[in-house]
Amino acid sequence: MAHEIKILTETELRALVKLDLEAIDVVERAFRALGSGDVVMPPILSMAIPEANGEVDVKTAYIRGFDGFAIKVSPGFFNNPALGLPSLNGLMILFSAKTGLVEALLLDNGYLTDIRTAAAGAVAARHLAPREVTTAGVIGTGVQARLQIEAAHLVRPFSRVLVWGRDAQKAQRCADDIGRKLGIEAFAVADAEEVVAQSQLVVTTTPAEEPVLKAGWLHPGLHITAMGSDQTGKNEIDPAALAAADLYVCDRLSQVEVLGELRAAISSGVWQKGTPPELGDILSGKHRARTSDDEITICDLTGTGAQDTAIATFAIEMARQKRSGTAIIT
Amino acid sequence: MAHEIKILTETELRALVKLDLEAIDVVERAFRALGSGDVVMPPILSMAIPEANGEVDVKTAYIRGFDGFAIKVSPGFFNNPALGLPSLNGLMILFSAKTGLVEALLLDNGYLTDIRTAAAGAVAARHLAPREVTTAGVIGTGVQARLQIEAAHLVRPFSRVLVWGRDAQKAQRCADDIGRKLGIEAFAVADAEEVVAQSQLVVTTTPAEEPVLKAGWLHPGLHITAMGSDQTGKNEIDPAALAAADLYVCDRLSQVEVLGELRAAISSGVWQKGTPPELGDILSGKHRARTSDDEITICDLTGTGAQDTAIATFAIEMARQKRSGTAIIT
Structure with a gap:
């Protein structure tokens, strides 16, 4: 018919x-x-x-x-x-x-x-990042680096952005684009550690297969959203960082075990905290969110149907x- | 772009x-x-x-x-x-x-x-049915009942078709449609056993969850194509018939084990012949096809990407x- x-x-x-x-x-x-x-x-x-x-x-x-x-x-x-x-x-x-x-x-x-992926980053930031974010950082220099920062700015109106990428020229272009788009300061910096040290909110947006964010860089009052991993073999965040954070949240457990940051943390034996909450559990109140501005939170996004x-x-x-x-x- | x-x-x-x-x-x-x-x-x-x-x-x-x-x-x-x-x-x-x-x-x-499903039935008939088919039978009265017979007629130009379905009126309409389309005799008959007894080629096209074709009905010089099962829980052919046939062929092993006729035959313990050949193995010569007009062959089609x-x-x-x-x- x-x-x-x-x-x-x-x-x-x-x-x-x-x-x-x-x-x-x-x-x-x-x-x-x-x-x-x-x-x-x-x-x-x-x-x-x-x-x-x-x-x-x-x-x-x-x-x-x-x-x-x-x-x-x-x-x-x-x-x-x-x-x-x-x-x-x-x-x-x-x-x-x-x-x-x-x-x-x-x-x-x-x-x-692109839109629903960046929007998920903003949902994570809205419910997990410290209330006050003055500096946001991004690791990676592609489309999602720009969109994740743009989306996060809607829920945490920070005044400064730091960008790091393997290619310094691309990082500079990305910072320039973000600064122009949001009308705020945006700088490319020489190493990823500096991005994390100065930011209260960091988004990783790379296809890295070796961690680009080390556990030793974590500091009180930090939220990290890792959205680059979507396949077995990818790994942006040091497994020890997942274990060290006060709260690790994933978009979908059945996916992050196989495709997300949790995979490497489990296979290396570092993850010993059992079943982590999903972002939906935070939103529905089934699981606690951040309880103080000093906590360290990580959200692992693989993208859901x-x-x-x-x-x-x-x-x-x-x-x-x-x-x-x-x-x-x- | x-x-x-x-x-x-x-x-x-x-x-x-x-x-x-x-x-x-x-x-x-x-x-x-x-x-x-x-x-x-x-x-x-x-x-x-x-x-x-x-x-x-x-x-x-x-x-x-x-x-x-x-x-x-x-x-x-x-x-x-x-x-x-x-x-x-x-x-x-x-x-x-x-x-x-x-x-x-x-x-x-x-x-x-519809077309690729009926065409697969014809491929099975071309390579597995007895060389001479004078009567073809179909169990089921839907779109595929008509198309499977139409397709099979292109490779085995039989002169008579028998149709059985649970609803006698639908079976009559199906027989009428087939007869008109192919310009040959086509009759609705009162029971499925009669279809099988008189045919050299039978196609089952039902969503049955209990076998509609019994092992006791098999006779020398018969080919059966079962194309109705495509989900766990469906079962058209008596598991004992799969075991009794001289040759059982499937479209894709990984699918028929879960969705096809082989599932019930394995779970009932009746299937003891190990890994069956796929239709592609028959076509490529990796596995023997029918070796005499007296053999009984069954082909189990679940539909492939x-x-x-x-x-x-x-x-x-x-x-x-x-x-x-x-x-x-x-």
């Missing part, structure tokens, strides 16, 4: 969904649902295409109370830059949770993933309101 | 891809690739949405030598008929195997799955040749 499918391009989606407090609230609702158990979220489907140095991940989640569920397909093809193409790509498909009919194709080329369903549902609501997109009958 | 995506509707796809020998050959190539190990095929992603009596499956496979790979999303929402909607639905997305960019969206509402990639690639080739579809820039 023929039905209508709405198609939204990246350009249309960029006009509809911005990195703002509304998007952060949308993603926070997804984590609340995860915390209350109102989510069906199967393991990530992952396929490698070694000949092209490529991989493709498929994520999905059904959140009770949402009209639709999204399936996100994220290809990463790491020879693409040599061809003049971005490595990351993809689309989201929104289905009716009542009939399973395709409702919308969100041809976002990864834009909505629940965030995808939340942001895709929000995007299509906005598209309906603004009558955006193209309809196809099939 | 903006790129072009081709969108094809169900109507366009029905005009481009038919159930013919060309489609059967396309699917046979997918099984040959599976048999030669030239396929990366991750486990199926599956999510239940119990509130809506729904489920959604995602399948994919990369076949070496193919320019693209498909990801297929198949929702099944079993309250839909009460809403006047079909239970099964879905779409396929074709990606470049070189860059991971989305090349095409095939909004087929399950049509290409490799078939999806093959039929999607074929569909987009046809669309390019015929300049069909709509282009969207994103």
Whole structure:
């Protein structure tokens, strides 16, 4: 039976969904649902295409109370830059949770993933960072380095940003971009330790396979969000730092054990604190958050299908309101 | 970076891809690739949405030598008929195997799955059925009952078809449709045993959870293709029949152990023949096929991502040749 499918391009989606407090609230609702158990979220489907140095991940989640569920397909093809193409790509498909009919194709080329990933960092910062953050730091110099700082600034309006990356020129460009965008001071610094020493909030955004943040650098009144690890083999944070922190929180236990920072901490034997809380447990009050401004907290984000369903549902609501997109009958 | 995506509707796809020998050959190539190990095929992603009596499956496979790979999303929402909607639905997305960019969206509402599923039955019949088939039988009365017989007729031009289903009226309509379509005799019969007794080729196409085909009905010179089971809990063929057959072949071992006929045969302890061959092993000559017209063969099909990639690639080739579809820039 023929039905209508709405198609939204990246350009249309960029006009509809911005990195703002509304998007952060949308993603926070997804984590609340995860915390209350109102989510069906199967393991990530992952396929490698070694000949092209490529991989493709498929994520999905059904959140009770949402009209639709999204399936996100994220290809990463790491020879693409040599061809003049971005490595990351993809689309989201929104289905009716009542009939399973395709409702919308969100041809976002990864834009909505960028937004929901940065928004998750802001949710972590909102509920775990010290109340007062004057300096924020970022390790890494890519798209997420910029977006994570932009999102965190919405919930902790710091006045200074420090950036470190392996490539000093890229770090300088990243600092310049952040400073211009937020209208605050932003500096590239010579080593990662200095970033951590001077910041109350640090985000790591690298694909590192060896820790870029050492346990010895931790200091009272620090929150760290590690969002770079999303695959076995990646590791941004010294396992000893996870053990030393007053509170370690993950987005989804079943994912961080395999894909996140917890993996290395478990396999090295350093992690002895049992089952850590998920971000949703903090939001729902099932587990304590930070209890004093002096504590050290770490949040480990690998990215969840629940965030995808939340942001895709929000995007299509906005598209309906603004009558955006193209309809196809099939 | 903006790129072009081709969108094809169900109507366009029905005009481009038919159930013919060309489609059967396309699917046979997918099984040959599976048999030669030239396929990366991750486990199926599956999510239940119990509130809506729904489920959604995602399948994919990369076949070496193919320019693209498909990801297929198949929702099944079993309250839909009460809403006047079909239970099964879905779409396929074709990606470049070189860059991971989305090349095409095939909004087929399950049509290409119907074709590649029936084509797989024909591949099994071509390589496993007795050379001479005068009567073919089908158990089940749905879309696949019709298409499996239509496809099998392309490789074994039988002159008579027998149909059995739980609902006698539906069986009669199915027989009438088949007779008209193929221009041969087709009868609905009163019990499944009669179908098997009189046929050299039988296809089971039901969602049965208790066997609809008994081991005692097997006779020399019989080939059975069981294509209904695609989920844990389904079981069309008496486990003792699998053990009694001269040759049992599956589409993919890792799938039939969990989703196919072999599951019940293993769990009941009846299956004692070790690792069975896959259809691809028969095609590549790694394992013997039928060795005499008197043997009893069974083929267990659960549906593979490799078939999806093959039929999607074929569909987009046809669309390019015929300049069909709509282009969207994103």
